Amino acid sequence: MLGTPAALGGVEPPARVTSDSKEYCTELAVRLAALPGSREEPARSLAADGIHLCETGHTRTGVAKLRRAIRAARGGD
Amino acid sequence: MPGTLEALLRFLRSAGFRFAVRFALIFIGATAVFALVFWYATAGSLDRQTDAALRTDALSLVERWREAGSAAVAEAIGERLASDVEGNSIYLLINPEGRRLAGNLDRWPQGVPAGTDWAFDTVQRDGLTTEARLNVMELGNGYRLAVGRDVTEKQRLRDLLAEGIAWSAFAALIFAVTGAAVLRRALEQRLLPAAQTAEAIASGDLSHRVPLSPRNDEFDRLGQSMNAMLDRIDRLMEGIRGVSDSIAHDLRTPIARARAKLEEAVVGPDDPETLRAAMERGITDLDNITRVFEALLRIAEAEAGSRRAAFAPIDLAPVLADVAEFYGVVAESRGQSLETDLPAALETVGDRDLLAQAAGNLIDNALKFAPEGGRVRLTARALPRERIEIAVEDSGPGLAPEDRARAGTRFFRADSSRATPGSGLGLSLVQAVARLHGGDLVLEDAPEELGGTPGLRATIRIGPA
Structure with a gap:
């Protein structure tokens, strides 16, 4: 259950961006795997780099790599 | 100390100081206008671009909502986030109960007041607080959508621009003050010869004239006018001196003659006829003198133009x-x-x-x-x-x-x-x-x-x- 502005008041910490997390890395990897061009280059190596970075703690960079992989798989990069 | 205060007041009241202040104000005003235009064309333009992109994105998702409902909007948000290589996008779709259906915010941003479309708010990212620009849309049936961008980089650019403008304003202020001082000094220097001449004339030396420069500018023209005026005054005073001398010289003779005749009558024989003749001659001489004065008065009247x-x-x-x-x-x-x-x-x-x-x-x-x-x-x-x-x-x-x-x-x-x-x-x-x-x-x-x-x-x- 998420709070509305009126209910939250001014004492709670600000909303958090969730797309810089390991969970989101996994979500992106699943989304990439469903794409037809995910096994082709450069999407495949970009995805591998991204997953590796996420696993080694560089989540933000890993997410960016995975996103580029998705773009490449879609043929937009 | 009172002398210093008096000098300061004289300085503040001087025309040179007023001109200098006007110059400085105009210079600072021009710089402020330039800074405003510069800000509008750079930081303002970036803000307008961000808002336009957010609005387009949000309207596109609203359209999607109308066409295919909340599941389609959630899928569209997922797609958009998945291909956001820059990593600046922020989305959140919540249902009437406030539960998150899609997006990358863990909850509804608290800095967005109810009933507003646009807001700046802070969000947490990797444990850091960053600035976000948000466009909020009511989708209907209690569903709400927030589309935003992380504007930290743009904010950093705005800070840099603001800092640059502040330094430029400081430099402009220095230039304005220096320029005003130079202007005041130049005015003072150019007016000094005229002031010195006026002081010399006031102390009684009418021979002084304003020295002229070869520039032939406004101050030289003022000097020329002053010199022409002084020449004219000099000539008039010379004329007055000449007339006074002439009056003294030309009237002395008839007055002396009248006196001599009256004296002659006093020491002469006591014959009533002789005395009467002497008095009549005296009256005639005095009438002549009166006529001269009348003529002088008439000339003065005509020259003064009062009869016009x-x-x-x-x-x-x-x-x-x-x-x-x-x-x-x-x-x-x-x-x-x-x-x-x-x-x-x-x-x-x-x-x-x-x-x-x-x-x-x-x-x-x-x-x-x-x-x-x-x-x-x-x-x-x-x-x-x-x-x-x-x-x-x-x-x-x-x-x-x-x-x-x-x-x-x-x-x-x-x-x-x-x-x-x-x-x-x-x-x-x-x-x-x-x-x-x-x-x-x-x-x-x-x-x-x-x-x-x-x-x-x-x-x-x-x-x-």
């Missing part, structure tokens, strides 16, 4: 005819002839009495200098542009060219006319009257046909200049 208010339309032809008739008798008694050539009418605007006296003075002068049996001619005619010419010619000895320029000066008498009775004020009055009527007195040789040696032609032209 009494100007009225007049026909000069009968006025001149009356004057000619009066002097015709005088001419006849001396065996001279006074000829006239006057038009039937001569309309003008002026002072009737003064013009009659001026014409009378010219004729009187001509009769005095024309020999026995000589000729005097009075002519008048209308000139173009409503001007009128009155001329008196005689067959007398004329006036040397070098004396003509001084003939209008009070008490001037040519060497050749010392033996002729007169006060030396007649032509002065004629000249003053001519100038009062917008004209002047011109003296030249008379036409040969009059038989003068060479004779004098005195002309006054009056009327609008």
